[in-house]
Amino acid sequence: MTETIVTNETFIRLACFLSVFTAIVLWEIGSPRRKRAVSRWLRWPSNLGIVVFNTLLVRILIPTAAVGLALIVEAQNWGLLNQFVAPGWVTIVLAMLILDFAIYLQHIMFHAVPLFWRMHRMHHADLDFDVTTGARFHPIEILLSMGIKLMVVAALGPPVVAVVMFEVLLNASSMFNHGNVRVPLSLDRVLRWLVVTPDMHRVHHSILPNETNSNFGFNLAWWDRLFGTYRAQPVAGHDEMTIGIEGFSEPRELRLDRMLAQPFRGAVGSYPITRDGSYD
16 A cells, blocks of 8 residues: 555645645635735745645655655655554544644744744735645745755655655645635534634634734644644634735736845845734
């Protein structure tokens, strides 16, 4: 089974990406949560262009990525999880939980360290919020994230199946929780005890720093509640809140060249947690 998954990893991930992306787009068209602030024609070429660029970059620079390293670690019996005897399903679940927690901590770090925030703010500088925002990340951030993920995989020693499942789930959940989709409020209140919903994550994309620095989870919603970074709703409400980052609100900032150059332009501002006292 492991050999089959590894052999078909690229196909599995691409098929899941396209399936979830298509489903969310259709959902956005049929039942949008907010009125669109900026045309798709202005945003999508650059947002999707950065996805293609990042995918090629990772495949060229780190062809084995997390799954390849997981194979090596598993074969050598390295890592924390390989030092204990437990049923396979227990190891898989535990590995996915730890990987998700690592992503939560990484996300906070990218908001706390001004240098890392410069890379991460491109994700927040989108002038609207929809499924493509969930894949809009600066190439340098993608490489930094991959480096961190590789270190976690090396230290943890997760099963290869768990790594593939986590990668697929992370991509799918990122598209879902960035979707401009309407989830019934009664269902949203229940879901956000387990997973990050679009209404929960949209708060994180508010232009207000104290709202930007909340709701860091990408998949599981537990971490924000456990560690005090949870914020239920935006002050202005979902319909009236402003999406984006101060200083990057002009339509020209949606161009791919300006997105790529953004980390090297402008001041850090008051967004990093360590600078503005967001939790005061």
